Amino acid sequence: MASTCTPLTLPVLPLDDEVVLPGMVVPLDLSDSEVRAAVEAAQAAARSQPGKPRVLLVPRIDGTYANTGVLGTVEQVGRLADGDPGALIRGRGRVRIGAGTTGPGAALWVEGTSVDESVPEPSPSSQLRSNRGDLYPGHVAELVKEYKALATAWLRKRGAWQVVDRVQAIDDVSALADNSGYSPFLTTDQKVELLETADPVARLKLATQQLRDHLAEQDVAEAIAKDVQEGVDKQQREFLLRRQLEAVRKELRELNGEQEGEESDDYRTRVEAADLPEKVREAALKEVDKLERSSDQSPEGSWIRTWLDTVLEMPWNERTEDAYDIQGAQAVLDAEHSGLEDVKERITEYLAVRKRRTDRGLGVVGGRRGGAVLALVGPPGVGKTSLGESVAHAMGRKFVRVALGGVRDEAEIRGHRRTYVGALPGRIVRAIKEAGSMNPVVLLDEIDKVGSDFRGDPAAALLEVLDPAQNHTFRDHYLEVELDLSDVVFLATANVLEAIPEALADRMEIVRLDGYTEDEKVVIARDHLLPRQLERAGLDKDEVAIDEGALRKLAGEYTREAGVRNLERSIARLLRKVAAQHELGERELPFTVRDEDLRDLIGRPHHVPESAQDPAERRTSVPGVATGLAVTGAGGDVLYVEASLADPETGAAGLTLTGQLGDVMKESAQIALSFLRSRGAELELPVGDLKDRGVHIHFPAGAVPKDGPSAGVTMTTALASLLSGRLVRTDVAMTGEVSLTGRVLPIGGVKQKLLAAHRAGVTTVIIPKRNEPDLDDVPAEVLDKLDVHAVTDVRQVLELALAPATADAAPEVPVAA
Ligand SMILES: Nc1ncnc2c1ncn2[C@@H]1O[C@H](COP(=O)(O)OP(=O)(O)OP(=O)(O)O)[C@@H](O)[C@H]1O
Numbered sequence: 001m002a003s004t005c006t007p008l009t010l011p012v013l014p015l016d017d018e019v020v021l022p023g024m025v026v027p028l029d030l031s032d033s034e035v036r037a038a039v040e041a042a043q044a045a046a047r048s049q050p051g052k053p054r055v056l057l058v059p060r061i062d063g064t065y066a067n068t069g070v071l072g073t074v075e076q077v078g079r080l081a082d083g084d085p086g087a088l089i090r091g092r093g094r095v096r097i098g099a100g101t102t103g104p105g106a107a108l109w110v111e112g113t114s115v116d117e118s119v120p121e122p123s124p125s126s127q128l129r130s131n132r133g134d135l136y137p138g139h140v141a142e143l144v145k146e147y148k149a150l151a152t153a154w155l156r157k158r159g160a161w162q163v164v165d166r167v168q169a170i171d172d173v174s175a176l177a178d179n180s181g182y183s184p185f186l187t188t189d190q191k192v193e194l195l196e197t198a199d200p201v202a203r204l205k206l207a208t209q210q211l212r213d214h215l216a217e218q219d220v221a222e223a224i225a226k227d228v229q230e231g232v233d234k235q236q237r238e239f240l241l242r243r244q245l246e247a248v249r250k251e252l253r254e255l256n257g258e259q260e261g262e263e264s265d266d267y268r269t270r271v272e273a274a275d276l277p278e279k280v281r282e283a284a285l286k287e288v289d290k291l292e293r294s295s296d297q298s299p300e301g302s303w304i305r306t307w308l309d310t311v312l313e314m315p316w317n318e319r320t321e322d323a324y325d326i327q328g329a330q331a332v333l334d335a336e337h338s339g340l341e342d343v344k345e346r347i348t349e350y351l352a353v354r355k356r357r358t359d360r361g362l363g364v365v366g367g368r369r370g371g372a373v374l375a376l377v378g379p380p381g382v383g384k385t386s387l388g389e390s391v392a393h394a395m396g397r398k399f400v401r402v403a404l405g406g407v408r409d410e411a412e413i414r415g416h417r418r419t420y421v422g423a424l425p426g427r428i429v430r431a432i433k434e435a436g437s438m439n440p441v442v443l444l445d446e447i448d449k450v451g452s453d454f455r456g457d458p459a460a461a462l463l464e465v466l467d468p469a470q471n472h473t474f475r476d477h478y479l480e481v482e483l484d485l486s487d488v489v490f491l492a493t494a495n496v497l498e499a500i501p502e503a504l505a506d507r508m509e510i511v512r513l514d515g516y517t518e519d520e521k522v523v524i525a526r527d528h529l530l531p532r533q534l535e536r537a538g539l540d541k542d543e544v545a546i547d548e549g550a551l552r553k554l555a556g557e558y559t560r561e562a563g564v565r566n567l568e569r570s571i572a573r574l575l576r577k578v579a580a581q582h583e584l585g586e587r588e589l590p591f592t593v594r595d596e597d598l599r600d601l602i603g604r605p606h607h608v609p610e611s612a613q614d615p616a617e618r619r620t621s622v623p624g625v626a627t628g629l630a631v632t633g634a635g636g637d638v639l640y641v642e643a644s645l646a647d648p649e650t651g652a653a654g655l656t657l658t659g660q661l662g663d664v665m666k667e668s669a670q671i672a673l674s675f676l677r678s679r680g681a682e683l684e685l686p687v688g689d690l691k692d693r694g695v696h697i698h699f700p701a702g703a704v705p706k707d708g709p710s711a712g713v714t715m716t717t718a719l720a721s722l723l724s725g726r727l728v729r730t731d732v733a734m735t736g737e738v739s740l741t742g743r744v745l746p747i748g749g750v751k752q753k754l755l756a757a758h759r760a761g762v763t764t765v766i767i768p769k770r771n772e773p774d775l776d777d778v779p780a781e782v783l784d785k786l787d788v789h790a791v792t793d794v795r796q797v798l799e800l801a802l803a804p805a806t807a808d809a810a811p812e813v814p815v816a817a
Pocket of ligand 1: 336337338340380383384385494495524529
């Protein structure tokens with residue numbers, strides 16, 4: 001094997017951040033002083049020796065020379081493409097650098113030794129190890145093949161076809177490896193590594209590895225670039241389409257003669273122009289950003305638009321000035337409602353306290369039992385809603401009514417989350433929007449009819465709305481921005497106090513409206529209902545009048561209710577009739593309706609008092625029927641209890657109860673029966689009859705559910721009447737719970753029951769002794785007409801209620817089928 005390690009002394013041509021490998025031909029700039037010095041030194045030396053001028057090309061990295069350089073010959077000196085003086089240098093072979101000297105000229109001269117770069121000869125037998133020890137010649141061929149393949153692949157990618165052939169033509173291992181010197185992707189360090197690897201096979205291996213790594217990197221980079229490009233393309237396409245859409249819209253606007261920005265969709269301008277609290281504006285602008293990014297048809301876009309509409313419609317900074325003139329308020333209440341003195345007094349007190357607290361900057365009364373909310377409780381048609389409206393008039397505020405009957409879903413109060421299809425804000429937010437001010441009077445109507453089920457508890461949401469400690473930052477799920485409800489006046493109405501969820505009732509100040517007496521109804525009808533209905537019927541008050549007798553008859557016989565709603569309807573019907581008759585030329589005006597005209601105009605009365613009925617027609621005309629008093633959602637009412645004994649031969653034994661009775665009522669029937677079984681003998685009743693015979697107790701109006709213990713005395717009386725054969729007095733009605741020993745225990749709703757008894761034409765009422773103080777609440781005109789007996793024992797009840805036994809009212813005990 002030839003080894004030519006010739007010592008050389010050459011001028012150094014430093015290459016900054018550049019590497020020239022043997023075989024490469026490079027142009028170098030002679031305007032660089034070091035390059036020029038080296039070339040000139042080489043040219044000078046060449047004059048005294050044969051051959052081309054020779055330089056030593058040495059890479060210099062960060063000012064430090066590499067250990068190996070390349071012998072280069074100056075092929076040509078002339079001009080570079082940019083016109084600067086340049087030299088074309090060809091790399092010839094590796095030179096190991098030795099000591100430096102100063103030679104002739106400005107250049108640095110070094111001594112070096114040329115490196116042997118020959119490749120071992122292929123061995124005759126592939127099995128034989130070569131003298132290189134680690135590689136077989138067969139592997140070298142493989143390596144050459146792999147390098148060429150990789151290089152070709154890379155060159156093809158770059159479209160450098162001419163170079164492909166040149167590379168394919170190189171057979172020398174060393175030259176092939178050094179060809180990598182042209183690779184633009186190699187770093188200077190990588191090229192220096194190639195330069196310093198003298199062993200050609202090891203160098204080719206290194207070059208192959210570098211090429212392979214680069215190709216792999218390139219694949220990854222290409223994949224990423226492709227993804228990025230696709231994304232960019234889509235964005236660009238969308239952007240272009242959007243611009244086109246905008247242009248089309250603009251054209252359309254111009255076509256329709258609209259001005260720029262007039263489009264209702266211009267939410268940004270609207271939000272910026274609207275009078276919104278800062279936080280709300282921020283939230284709204286965020287949504288506008290989202291809207292602008294979303295496409296026109298996307299469902300999200302339409303949600304955002306609906307939301308923005310809602311936010312823009314809210315009266316964020318609107319409020320009405322309060323008219324806290326208490327005398328004026330009282331005058332408004334008096335003008336709009338007759339009677340109800342105590343209720344109006346409570347409302348006036350409420351307004352006065354509110355005014356004083358506001359004057360002193362204390363805010364509304366807070367905390368539990370704070371009474372911040374007035375609840376008007378009473379039967380339908382007694383004016384709860386219209387009183388709420390009057391409160392708003394009296395305070396000079398807007399009025400809105402929120403109907404809560406049948407609300408079972410918490411979202412009804414607090415709104416649906418926006419992600420729901422068809423989501424809406426809750427009723428409170430809608431009410432504020434409707435009111436158009438942030439401080440209206442909000443009437444929560446029928447708060448006792450709020451239910452709860454799997455959809456959450458609306459009562460809990462209402463608690464938050466009504467709690468002054470929390471309601472200044474009320475958050476509706478839909479609106480998602482805080483709403484200050486602290487300045488809203490909340491009022492509530494309910495028919496039945498007990499049905500109001502307890503936690504809510506706890507926060508309210510209850511004001512009861514129990515219903516009106518006949519006299520009160522007449523006054524209300526004359527002063528309020530009649531004038532309003534005259535107007536509705538298009539009649540003048542000088543044209544038609546209804547005299548007091550007729551009004552009384554309407555209240556007493558045509559309607560039977562705690563409130564005045566049906567009374568108002570009857571008046572409306574009456575007036576329509578008169579108006580029609582007048583138009584048909586059948587009636588002269590002016591006309592005053594008297595009680596005797598009613599039958600002609602609106603037919604016969606629906607409610608004739610029991611006492612006015614033919615004795616044989618009366619409910620109590622047979623033994624076993626007693627008149628009780630009860631309170632229902634519609635106010636007080638009379639109710640008849642019927643009892644019968646089954647035939648000992650055919651009827652089943654035991655107690656049968658009908659008429660949709662609740663558990664408490666069923667138990668009080670058992671008690672009545674047990675009492676008679678144990679004490680009946682003392683009362684001289686034939687209790688033997690109760691022994692083997694089935695007992696049936698029925699409450700007519702069977703479709704209406706009933707409950708409570710207050711019918712105890714009535715059931716006992718009905719059974720005693722049945723056993724004794726003595727009739728119950730028609731003019732007597734009763735109420736009271738009975739204990740097993742016969743004591744009469746107190747009950748609720750005395751006022752409503754007495755009003756009902758009076759309405760029904762009853763004259764004697766039996767109540768428990770312990771309810772006597774409640775009589776203070778009953779209007780005097782009603783008490784005057786009633787003979788009220790307060791009793792402690794059921795024996796007193798029987799004495800008062802049962803008519804004396806007469807021969808003809810003989811005990812023909814009715815028998816149930
Ligand atoms: N004291 C009164 N003075 C004048 N008008 C009255 C009075 N009480 C009731 N009214 C009138 O009777 C009508 C029925 O009253 P309203 O609708 O307020 O009853 P309500 O108690 O709210 O009933 P509901 O429980 O069914 O809502 C109204 O037109 C109201 O103006």
